[in-house]
Amino acid sequence: MDWNSWLPVFIVLSSLLPGLLIFSLAEHRFALRTTLNLGGVLVKLLLVAWMxxxxxxxxxYYFxxxxxxxxxxxxxxxxxxxQFVLLSSVLWLVTTLYAIGYLEGSPLRSRFFGYFSLCVSATVGLALSGNLISFVLFYELLTLATFPLVVHRGTVESLRAGRRYLAYTISGGVVLMLGAALLHSLTGSPVFMPGGYLSPLLAxxxxxxxxxxxxxxxxxxVKAALLPLHGWLPEAMVAPAPVSALLHAVAxxxxxxxxIVRVVYDVFGVDVMQQLDLTWPLVMLASATILYGSWRALQQQDLKRRLAYSTVSQxxxxxxxxxxxxPVAAVGGLVHLVxxxxxxIxxxxxxxxxxxxxxxxxIRELNGVGRRMPLSSIAFTLGACGMIGLPATAGMISKWYLASGALDAGYPLVLLVLLTSSALNAMYFLxxxxxxxxxxxxxxxxxxxxxRRFETHWMLLLPPVITAVLIVLMGLLAGTDLSPLSWSKLIVEREFSYD
Amino acid sequence: MNFALAAVLLPLLAAVLALCWRRQAARLVWLSTLFSLLLALAALWQVVTFGPASMQLGGWQTGLAIRWQLNELSALLLLMTALIHSLVASYSLSQWRDAGLSADFWPLSALLQSALSSLFLSVDLFNWYVTLELLGLAAVALVLLSGKKALQAAMRYLLLSLAASLCYLLGVALLYGHYGWLDVPQLAVAISEEPVDHRLALWLITAGLMLKAALWPLHVWLPAAHAAAPAPVSALLSALVVKGPLFMLYMIWSQLAGPELAVTGSWLFLLTGSMALVVGGWSALRTPYAKVMVAYSTVAQLGYGLLALGLMLHLTDPAFTQALFIFVLAHALAKTSTFLAVGEMQLRLGGKRLSTFRGASQTMPLAMFAVAVAGGSLIGLPPSGGFVAKWQLLLPLWQHSQLWWLLPVILAGTLLSAAYIFRLVVLAFNRAKPVRPDFAPALLPQWLALLPALLVWMLAFASGSLLSWLGG
Amino acid sequence: MTELQTLLWPGADFAVPEGPVALWFGFTLLLWLCAGLYSFSTINQRKVLYWSSFSLAMVGNLLLLLAQDVLGFYLGFALMSLSAYGLVIHSGKGAARRAGRLYLQLAIFGELLLFAALLLRVDAADGALAISDLQAAALTPLTLSLLLLGFGLKAGFFPLHIWLPQAHPAAPAPASAVLSGAMIKAGLFGLWQFIPAGDGLLLLWLPWLLVLCFSSAFFGALLALLHRKTKVVLAYSSVSQMGYLLLALVLYWSSPADYQAQAAWLLVWYACHHALLKSALFLAAGTASSYRLQSWHWLALLWPLVSLTALPLSSGAAVKYGLKQELGQGIFANWSLLPGLLTIGALSTALLAWHLLALLREQHQPTKPKLPSTASFSWLVLVLASLSMPWWLTQLQPLWWQALQPAGILAAGWPVLLAAGLYWWWQHGGRPLPASWQDPVSPALGWSLWLKSCYQTQSSRQQAWPPPQWRKQERRANRWLTQQALLPLASSTLLAVILLLWLLS
Amino acid sequence: MSGDFWFDALLGLLLLLLALATILARQLAAAVMLYVVFGLMLALAWARLGAADLALAEAAIGAGLTGALLFSALARQPKSLAPAQGAGRVERLPALLLCSAISAVLGWTLWQLPLQPQHSQLPAALEQLGSSGTEHLVTAVLLNFRAWDTLLELLVLLLALLGTRLVAAPEPAALQHWPLARQWSKRLLPLLVLVAFFVLWRGATAPGGAFQAGALLAAALVVLRLNGQLPALRFDFWWVRALILAGVLAFLLAGLLSLWLNWQPEQAAQWLRWPLPLAKGLILLIELSATLAIGLTLTLLVVGERKELGA
Known part of the structure; x- marks a missing residue:
């Protein structure tokens, strides 16, 4: 056991330990809680950067x-x-900041931040899981850690949403576990490897x-909100804003x-997928979800619900x-993850x-907000433009790669799906x-x-501004080494060069 | 073996002493549970290091004397008994003044521990009967600690328990009458040498044990009795007492039933197990009372045990034995935690309906957390002990496609258990009722309730060695 | 400039334009600067909206001219066309909002088509992202139609013009100036850059495109005559002129290889000519509607009209002459109908010019405030630039000279005179248009409204589930089970189990 | 057809009739009376079978103690509950059906299975009898070969007492002491005690032993207590508790003593192995204390009061 093999553990622990400590803090220990939170975030970011x-x-890095x-x-x-660890750590930072501002003065903050950290730990653990069984483990933990956040408000609606969330995710988790058990009974759970490990069983x-x-x-x-299983997501909108942000953007x-990425590339592998002819159904399902989600988003009058259906689609x-x-489509998919x-968010x-x-x-109450809250409105506009896939935003890059990947992989109709979805996105965002x-x-x-100085509390304002800047930067500077795009290309290079 | 013997005798002595010296009963028994925990650990260590051992009580030859067997399985069960008892004893010690628990609890629980430990060690049909009686009576007496309101439930428990004992005794008598052996391994040899129609004996024994273990459809007494008892008692009953007969069922069926009868029997266990999962889960979901819900959860969870037993008999795969006993361990820990936490919350929040728990995540977060964590194991969420058990159950099942129908049953059982656990949890997150400012429940009992729940999640990471011990 | 790729998006490449594109860049820049100067003193309300849209659109417009790669071009193009929305709806009035809606719907639609088109082009070129690399890739019918539609929606020739007569009048004058002068040219620029000349499929399609050119030219001019708002008339004039510009492009595509450079120059000259005069005219129209026109203003107003009707001495004469000349050289040389069509086109343009002049005179009110001097200055700069175009564009001078020959003067002159006569007869000959024909409302607005109703529906609330009726029964059954029937039930079950098993085994 | 046969046949028939009558009696008091008679007849039957100790125990426990228990329960019934309110016909019918079915199956199995032990432990037991410290086989089995069972049975009895104590009973209706009974009990007591110790002593060589002796002792104590001739026996008195625990304690102490005596460091400990020279003494000790314990426990089971003095 050397430092390298412990690094993934430390990354998981860097949010888990602060989370557990925060649980035990009294409600009024604001400074200590904030220190723990931010300290955890920073340590995690450092570790992640190292990795x-x-x-x-x-x-x-193998533990x-x-x-x-x-x-x-x-x-x-x-x-x-x-890829996923970086995303969740960075967004954890901004969301933590946001949540501190958002929950100022409200009750049960220790509980909230405790679960929040647990949720991030589960996400990071899930990203770092090296085999299917560990993945299943963190997948379930994530369900459990997010539930208290969904019902944090404790109102009748949030409880209803929480019940629904659980009904969906627990069932999904059980089905996932069945599938994992099936694979495990055939081969055990070896380490995820590019090209998958199931090809010997194919015959x-x-x-x-x-x-x-x-x-x-x-x-x-269920968690990815594919078509018939998406019902929990719009309901879960009753949660506090940082939670819906985290739920829908990251965790x-x-x-x-x-x-799904893991299963397709590292468990089944491209060859097996092709020989089993499993791609078509998945592509169809994803396409249907994209269109359906956008279509339902159009009909929503509630802002957060519209965003939620947009998530279903995106x-x-x-x-x-x-x-x-x-490979190109994979780059598109992976980079869209980020x-x-x-x-x-x-x-x-x-x-x-x-x-x-x-x-x-x-939505109808939003009239003229732009002048009262310009920065938030700009951030919102940038986010929406990104969602539509307008150029100079991150959304454009992923859409471009997805579409050219579709042509590349021989799915020209997917292009139509993407365009229709973009049109629908424009129709509900513009x-x-x-x-x-x-x-x-x-x-x-x-x-x-x-x-007094800003349009709203500065802690609420800073995170969207940061992420909005990120949207533009990720779109404009996509070619740099630091960009998610380059990293996705690196991933794809490694995933597709297994033999 | 010495450690195991001491682990049986220590609680017995403690019980007797506690009856004499009533003022110090609590402390005596508590200490004895702690020491017996150490002893059980030592016994396990001994087995793992030196291999299994057996003892003829009194040193007489086989057939004349009662035989005790200490192997990994019995050592683990011994450890489980000691562990649960020490946890429950610590919990009771920490809050028995508030809970109004009678001083009689202490000797009774010590006797229960002694009887159960003896049961797990013994491989003698008649000695099992005696320990079973002891177990049943101790359990009834413990239920009666709740006072008048538990009287009806306890009486029914007593009556059915006696009926079950009689059934069992009748079966044993039939076997003994023909073969002349009470010692199980010897009897197994005798049966395999000269098979006769011993179906009725086996069925009588099975029915009696099923009634004792509250296996569906003979579970009817359980919810009332477990719900009526005080919280620590419910924990003991659900976690341990029903496991004794289950262990006996396992021993008897795995050793005494021939391969043909085993397959027939396996159908019984598979069917009743499936029904237990579904019906028990549904009843737990529908009941308005918290402890009844937890009790029904025991009924449902025992369904997994039945399934594992049935599968083991049906497919003769050692993986199912592992599943059965990991399930037993995990369920014991999880149920202890659930009952202790639910009982603690009932005590502090006042009320036995589920609606009492509205807002409990705010008022008693630790206890509620314990329920949720233990519930995770009951559902079988990874990485809990319940998960490992279910995993062991599922894995070989995929290889045997003729039993595919068990998969949806297990799925349904899991979903139902998730439904009733989260029904409670969701209620706890309701914030409609504000907390009284002076409301500050004691933390120690809550921590003690949480402890087994944490243990059961750690169990998963010890599952490697557990499986290897149980695999033999 | 390869380092840009590692800094910006993949394939990112910008270059300082050379040759014809440099001129294009030049007049675009000039237009934006002048429009900016004009707006500086005339835009008084909603400045933030105006200036942010204005500057973003300008950046986009310039960016697309500088871009050497597909994504960069697309970025500039989208930035320009979407930001222009803010210019269109600047006034915030009902008409502006309706026009803006239509504009935005079509802009987004166009973006999507363009996205698909560019993607298909890149795919055809095996993933090469540089525009120059796309030239080698063959077109497919799908790609070509997507390109034509996508850019055409921006360029605004018939029948893709429907947003243009709505949006230009709605925008403030300087915004209309850039919209009409620079931005719709960007669509044309895109067509020019992304459709490789000499492509086999393209050559097959060219006759149909030619039809499109002339329909656009006539349609725009004739529709303009029905309208009485100066800016609408100007917008339709743009539609008509875009027809000619498309013609220039078609000629470029059809020209033989050795003549191609010349054809490209002609295209750019025409674009430059039209951009300068149309923006000057829009400024004029805007000024006329809000300010008092001073006497020299009338001069500054007349000159672009002269240029529009291609009277000699103007740049219009030169480029029209070039067009005619080119028409006689390419593959359309033996299409005898074409020169005649051009002449009819000139006649209709002249009619439009007279109509415009009449409207301006008619609607001029001398009581309005005086135009600020900076605005006057920028207007003047544009007029002067238009006036002096043959002087600073030395390559244009041969054509200009040729147009100054008597034959040229005659050819340019008589349609204008004839148009004057016709117009006078029409206005004063007692044959006024029926009122229902005047200022027709575009059906496109109706379509836009319908589309809006599609995506702004009110969701209907779902009915709540009726409360379950079986709860009471369940409770009763439970009570019976746990209280009365428990013992008998348990014992009989026990016995039944034993019996059943014994019988079954 | 000897007279014996007719006597036995009559006895059997009587037993059956009494059992039926007990079940079918409409008055609870009558049912209890019939039950006591049934117990006595049963004791007679045991005696006829040559099991005098069982006969005594049956008379003491089945007829005496249980009868007393049932009577005192009857006395505590609320008045309103006069006639027997048995279960309804609906509930009775399936039970009846199943009971008959199960009896049939049992009978069939007994018919099928020759209850002839394939392997008997009897020779082995007889062989080891010499080293068991007692001459009688049953006693040897109970107190030596399977002493652990016996210890646990003692605990069962103890638990029964503990459980009963926990049931809060209503105050008993005032019992009128019947003068004749008081006289009788005075005379009966020494006899019963004597018989009890005889049975105990006899256990070493012939049928008998602690359980039977304890039952007789208990019967005597109960009679005394019911007639108000004995001070209240309370579980809270330390000496009562000590006596009740005496059996178990003696067992445990003997076990520990022999553990200590048998201790060999290298070998596993031998639980409940009496060292041969001490065996008889130990067994006797255990029997004696067990008799006292059983007697007192049974007494308290019947007449124990939960209501504590001065509480």
Whole structure:
């Protein structure tokens, strides 16, 4: 056991330990709690940066603990996992900042931040899981850690949403576990490896493999909000804004999407997927989800619900990208994992700001917000533009790669899907932007003066500004070595060069 | 073996002493549980290091004397008994003044521990009967600690327990009458040498044990009795007492039933196990009372034990034995935690309906956390002990496609258990009722309730060695 | 400039333009600067919206001219066309909002088509992102139609013009000036850059495009005559002129290789000519509607009109002459109808010019405030630039000279005179248009409204589930089970189990 | 057809009739009376079978103690509950059916299974009898070969007492002491005690032993207590508790003593192995204390009061 093999553990612990400590803090220990929170974040970021440069240089970070016969508990930092780890750590930082501002003066903050840290630990652990069994483990932990956040408000609606969330995610988790058990019974749970490890079984067990695939995708599809399994997501909107931001941008939905990436590339592998003819259904499903989500988003009058349905649609871009099995499409899917995270979190931050500062929840109440809260509105606009896939934003890059990947992999109709979805995105985002900027100020439900110098509390303002800047930077500077795009290319290079 | 013997005798002595010296009963028994925990650990260490041992009580030859067997399985169960008892004793010690727990609890629980330990060690049909009686009576007496309100439930428990004992005794008598052996391994040899129609004996024994272990459909007494008892008692009953007969069922069926009868029997266990999972889960979901819910959860969870037993008999795969006993361990820990936490919350929040728990995550976060964590193991979420058990159950199942119908059953059982656990948890997150400012429940009992829940999650990481011990 | 790729997005490449593109860049820049100067003193309300949109659109417009790669071009193009929305709706009035809606819907639609088109082009070129690399890749019918539609929606020739007569009048004058002068040219620029000349498929399609050119030219001019708002008339004039510009492009595509450079120059000259005069005219129209026109203003107003009608001495004469000349050289040389069509086109343009002049005179009110001097200055700069175009563009001078020949004068002159007569007869001959024909409302607005209703629906609330009726029964059954029936039930079950098993085994 | 046969047949028939009558009696008091008679007849039957100790125990426990227990329970019934309110016909019917079915199956199995032990432990037991410290086989089995069972049975009894104590009973209705009974009990007591110790002593060589002796002792104590001739026996008195625990304690102490005596450091300890020279003494000690314990426990079970003096 050297430092390298412990690094993944430390990364998980860097949010877990502060989280557990925060649970035990009294409500009024604001300073200590904030210190713990931010300290954890910074330590994590440092560790992740360390690992980032190591992985780039080709180092291996591998931690193993005996757990079940045939499958240890493995944490393994590879390029793909680092993509998700980086995303969640960076967004954890901004969300923590946001949440501190958002929850100022409200009760049960220790509990909130405790679960919040647990949630991040579960996400990071999930990203770092080295085999299917560890993945399942963190997947379930994530469900448990997010539930208290969903019902944090404790109102009747939030409890209803929480019940629904649990009903979906627990069922999904169980189905996932069934699938994992099936695979485990065939081969054990070896380490995720590019190209998958199931090809020796292809001749004998193709039926079982297909069954396993269906089970795994169903289980993961719940969190990834694939079409018939998306129902929890719009309901979960009753949660506080930082939570919906985290749920929808980073933790939960991405966990599902990330799992699909893992299953497709590192468990089944491209060859097996092709020989079992499993890609078509997945592509169809993802496409249907993309269109359906956008269509439903159009009909929502509530801002957060509209964003939620937008998430349903956008997360399936990731699935779509990996399902097409082409390297370019994979780059698109992987980079969208990050891009969508940053864009959607921006939108939710802004929605939270509008709700918190002006009491706005419905879209029709947004009239003229642009002049009262210009920075938030700009951030929102940038996020929405990114969602539509307009150039100079991150969304454009992922859309471009997805679409050219679709052509590359021989799915020209996917291009139509992407275009239709973009059109629908524009149809549901542009009216919102129009209201914000172009209409005269209306009657805001509950305007508050949260700050003397800024449009709202600075802690609420800073995170969306940061992420909005990130959106533009990730779009404009996509060619740099630091960009998610380059990293996705690195991942794809490693995933596709296994033989 | 010496350690195991001491682990049986220590609680017995403590019980007798506690009856004499009532003022110090609590401390005596508490200390004895702690020491017996150490002894059980030592016994386990001994088995792992030196291999299994057996002892003829009184040193007489086989057939004449009662035989004790100490192997990994019995050592683990011994350890489980000691562990749960020490946890429950610590909990009771920390709050028995508030809970109004009678001083009689101490000798009774010590006797229970002694009887159960003896049961796990013994491989003698008649000695099992005696320990079973002892177990049943101790359990009834413990239920009665709740006073008048538990009377009806306890009486029913007593009556059915006696009926079950009689059934068992009848079966044993039939076997003994024909073969002349009470010692199980010897009896197994005799049966395999000269098989006769011993179906009725086996069925009588099975029915009696099923009634004792509250296996569906003979579980009817359990919810009332477990719900009526004081919290520490419910924990003991659910975690340990029903496991004794289950262990006996396992021993008897795995050793005495021939391969043909085993397959027939396996159908019984598979069917009743499936029904237990579904019906028990549904009842737990529908009941408005918290402890009844937890009690029904025991009924449902025992379904997994039945399934594992049935599968073991059906497919003769050692993995199912592992599943069965890991399940037993995990369920014991999880149920202890659940009952202690629920009992503590009932005590502090006042009320036995589920609605009492509204807002409990705010008022008693630790206890609620314990329920949720233990519930995670009951559901089988990784990486808990319940998960490992379920995993061991599922894995070989995939290889045997003729039993595919068990998968949806297990799925349904899991979902139902998730539903009732989270029904409680969701209620606890309701913030409709503000907390009284002076409300500050004691923390120690809550921590003690949480401890087994944490242990059961750690169990998963010890599962490697557990599996290897149980695999033999 | 390869380092840009590692700094910006993949393939990012910008270059200082050379040759015809440099001129294009030049007049675009000039236009934006002048429009900016004009707006500086005339835009008094919603400045933030105006200036942010204005500057973003300008950046986008210039960026697309500098871009050497597909993504950069697309970035500039999208930035320009979407920011222009802010210019269109600047006034915030109902008409502006309606026009803006239509504009935005079509802009987004166009972006999407363009996205698909560019993607398909890149795919055809095996992932090469530089525009120059795309030239070698063959076109497919899908790609070509996507390109034509995508850029055409911006360029605004018939029948893709529908947003243009709505948006230009709605925007403030300087915004209309750049919209009409620079931005719609960007669409044309895109067509020019992304459709490789001499492509086999393209050559097959060219006759149809030619039809498009002339329909656009006539349609725009004729529709303009029905309208009475100066800016609408100007917008339709743009539609008509875009027809000619498309013609220049078609000629470029069809020209033989040795003549291609010349054809490209002609295209740019025409674009420059039209950009300068149309922006000057828009400024004029805007000034006329809000300010008092001073006497020299009328001169500054007349000159672009002269240029528009291609009277000799103007740049218009030169480029029109060039167009005619070129028409006689390419593959359309033996299409005898074309010169005649051009002449009819000239006649209709002249009619439009008279109509405009009449409207301006009619609507001029001398009571309005005086135009600020900076605005006057910028307007003047544009007029002068237009006036002096043959002087500073030395390559244009041969054409200009040729247009100054008597034949040229005659050819340019008589349609204008004829148009004057016709117009006078039409206005004063007692044959006024029926009122229902005047200022027709575009059906496109209706379509836009319908589209809006599609995506702004009110969701209907779902019905709550009826409360379950079986709870009471369940409770009763439970009570019976746990209190009355428990013992008998348990014992009979026990016995039944034993019996059943014994019988079954 | 000897007279013996007719006597036995009559006895058997009587037993059956009494059992039926007990079940079918409409008055609870009558049912209890019939039950006591049934117990006595049963004792007679045991005696006829040559098991005098069982006969005594049955008379003491089945007829005496249980009868007393049932009577005192009857006395505590609320008045309103006069006639027997048995279960309804609906509940009775399936039970009846199943009981008959199970009896049939049992009978069939007994018919099928020759209850002839395939392997008997009897020779082995007889062989080892010499080293068991007692001459009688049953006693040897109970107190030596399977002493652990016996210890646990003692605990069962103890638990029964503990459990009963926990049931809060209503105050008993005032019992009128019947003068004749008081006289009788005075005379009966020494006899019963004597018989009890005889049975105990006899256990070493012939049927008998602590359980039977304890039952007789208890019967005597109960009679005394019911007639108010004995001060209240309370569990809270330390000496009562000590006596009740005496059996178990003696067992445990003997076990520990022999553990100590048998201790060999290298070998596993031998639990409940009496060292041969001490065996008889130890067994006697245990029997004696067990008799006292059983007697007192049974007494308290029947007449123990939960209501504590001065509480």
């Amino acid at each position: 980032w440069q190591g992985v780039k240089a080709g180092e291996d 193993e603990l005996p757990f079940l016969p045939g499958g240890s508990f493995i944490l393994h930092g590879d390029a793909l996992s680092l 004998e067990h193709s039926g079982l493999l297909m069954l396993a695939f269906v089970l795994l995708i169903t289980g993961l599809g 939960v939905v991405k966990a599902g999407a990330f799992g 997360v399936s871009y990731v699935t779509l990208g990996v399902a097409m099995l082409g 891009h969508q995270g940053v864009m959607k 921006t939108l939710f931050f802004c929605a939270g700001n509008f709700a918190e500062t002006l009491g706005i929840h419905k 009216p919102v932007i129009y209201r914000i900027w172009c209409l005269p100020a209306g009657d805001w439900p509950a305007p508050k003066q949260l700050s």
